[in-house]
Amino acid sequence: MKGRYDMIQLKDVSYVRLGSPDLESAESFATACLGLQIAERGRKDLYLRSDERSHTLCYSEGDPNDQTVGFEVEDEASLQEAAATLEQLGRAVHAGTTQEAEQRKVRAFIGFRDPTGNHIELVVRPERSGRRYFASRDAGITGFSHIGLNSTDPARDERFWTQVCNARVSDRIGDIPLMRVNAIHHTIALVRAPKAGIQHINHQVESSDDVLRSYYFLNARRVPIVFGPGRHPTSGARFLYFKGPDGMIFEYSVGVDEIEDEATHRPRQFGFEPTSFCMWGAKPAGMTLPNN
Amino acid sequence: MNNGRATPLITSVCYVRLAVSEPSASARFVSDIFGLQRVADQDGEIAFRSDDRFRTVSLGPDSADGASVGIEAWDDAALEEIGRRLRENGFAVKEASVSDCRRRYVQSALLAEDASGNRIDLVVRPTRSGRRYFPPRDAGIVAFHGVGLRTIEPARDLAFWRALGAEVSDWVGDIAYLRIDGLHHRIALYPSQRNGLLYAAFEVEALDQIMQNSYFMQESQIRIVQGPGREPASRQMFLHVAGPDGTIFSYVNGMAEIDGKPRPARQFPLAANSLCDWGSESKDVPELRAPGG
Numbered sequence: 402m403k404g405r406y407d408m409i410q411l412k413d414v415s416y417v418r419l420g421s422p423d424l425e426s427a428e429s430f431a432t433a434c435l436g437l438q439i440a441e442r443g444r445k446d447l448y449l450r451s452d453e454r455s456h457t458l459c460y461s462e463g464d465p466n467d468q469t470v471g472f473e474v475e476d477e478a479s480l481q482e483a484a485a486t487l488e489q490l491g492r493a494v495h496a497g498t499t500q501e502a503e504q505r506k507v508r509a510f511i512g513f514r515d516p517t518g519n520h521i522e523l524v525v526r527p528e529r530s531g532r533r534y535f536a537s538r539d540a541g542i543t544g545f546s547h548i549g550l551n552s553t554d555p556a557r558d559e560r561f562w563t564q565v566c567n568a569r570v571s572d573r574i575g576d577i578p579l580m581r582v583n584a585i586h587h588t589i590a591l592v593r594a595p596k597a598g599i600q601h602i603n604h605q606v607e608s609s610d611d612v613l614r615s616y617y618f619l620n621a622r623r624v625p626i627v628f629g630p631g632r633h634p635t636s637g638a639r640f641l642y643f644k645g646p647d648g649m650i651f652e653y654s655v656g657v658d659e660i661e662d663e664a665t666h667r668p669r670q671f672g673f674e675p676t677s678f679c680m681w682g683a684k685p686a687g688m689t690l691p692n693n
Numbered sequence: 694m695n696n697g698r699a700t701p702l703i704t705s706v707c708y709v710r711l712a713v714s715e716p717s718a719s720a721r722f723v724s725d726i727f728g729l730q731r732v733a734d735q736d737g738e739i740a741f742r743s744d745d746r747f748r749t750v751s752l753g754p755d756s757a758d759g760a761s762v763g764i765e766a767w768d769d770a771a772l773e774e775i776g777r778r779l780r781e782n783g784f785a786v787k788e789a790s791v792s793d794c795r796r797r798y799v800q801s802a803l804l805a806e807d808a809s810g811n812r813i814d815l816v817v818r819p820t821r822s823g824r825r826y827f828p829p830r831d832a833g834i835v836a837f838h839g840v841g842l843r844t845i846e847p848a849r850d851l852a853f854w855r856a857l858g859a860e861v862s863d864w865v866g867d868i869a870y871l872r873i874d875g876l877h878h879r880i881a882l883y884p885s886q887r888n889g890l891l892y893a894a895f896e897v898e899a900l901d902q903i904m905q906n907s908y909f910m911q912e913s914q915i916r917i918v919q920g921p922g923r924e925p926a927s928r929q930m931f932l933h934v935a936g937p938d939g940t941i942f943s944y945v946n947g948m949a950e951i952d953g954k955p956r957p958a959r960q961f962p963l964a965a966n967s968l969c970d971w972g973s974e975s976k977d978v979p980e981l982r983a984p985g986g
Binding site: 609610613614616617618621630631632639680681682683 | 900901904905907908909912921922923970971972973
């Protein structure tokens, strides 16, 4: 990282956009299994809600390798500063057009790729909905919360996210950082992988009852459970990972710790072993642990 | 629950004595797998601890004085009152001999039978231990919690427990959850084709231990009868594990407390979602199943 630049201040994760060749299957999984609410159904787009926001997940007809994650920044001035910072560091920045911003239900946005090549968008004023969230099934979802992001070089990408985007490391498992952008233990979990992509999409649920209920519910519907029910010793969250359309992994979890003292928190180091990922004894099946 | 008395007649479920075909093989399950502390081997019975009591589980050979459930009575006056009430209601009761008491690690006892033929020991001053409980593995067991009993005479068996001061907290079909202290239930009666102990339940620290034990059983290739699950009526989480000779050993946590204002017993239908909130089902234990479940 060369020269002086303004640190980009991420406020929260905002949405995920996924390409899919089969919007019908995506819709049926999102409503009957995952339990999201349909916000809007376009000819080539499907907008889904999980909380007070207008949408947090959008499927667009297209290539399932097209995966984008959006983060909110403070205001349009911050967005301009962020674009300048990225360009200064030699990253190509796409300024979102009005039409593209409308598609994303945001006031303005820019797009770029992180060092691994993940497609990242920074957005300003993402829309909220006046109506409360009403789930399509009683999965107990309280909101979209974090993503697992592929990384071809976790140490390099940790530097990018912490030194350019103001993310902070909450804990590490081996050399895998769990990073926060606000008080929540982590919003970005890097995952060692051969190529760019979103490794999992997390939604928070109300209680551990919901995690266990969904375990039996999804099992009965033959949705592949790839990890859990379990509990992460890092964040303290009880979790369940399962596979959706186009191989995307979704996670329900509850009880993610908050970092109480931002100033004094020191990342804890966990060994790279199964018990660092699950303290109950669950073993991943059909899902690789980061680093493998 | 005190039937107008200043103190209750009974205060706890304090032990189960199991009659098993192979006591030493079963003992390995109880200590190495389930996680209770083996403490004594006396009069042909192997004794195990789960808390500050001297023992809460015994395994003995399948003999005449084999199996029983121990219920702690307040004192000898309460024991006398219990004897009077049970005889009045037509139940068989006899005084325990010195050797009966020694075998049970208690000071005095009445040996009773409910209408189904389940042996219930009403005991006074069960032995406690001065040393703290130290289990052989980290299963997180905190205390012996209670029992599920099979009943072939639900109405008469309920009369037996009511004579001791127990109250029905809730019904699931004709399954009765019986309260003897501030918790939702310590004893549950399950209508069945036969009598006997259905399960012995041990409280663990938290959901963590229910789940850890669930994965431990899977890895040890021990059959899980039902769970992890949660009883809607009592809010109790459970893992029912297949124990010796068909007896279920259960890990439980989170049972609701019932204190303060009395409320009538609630009726839940005999359906799968009345037995488990999460969706677990028992494949092969009929007492834990709902029809069509």
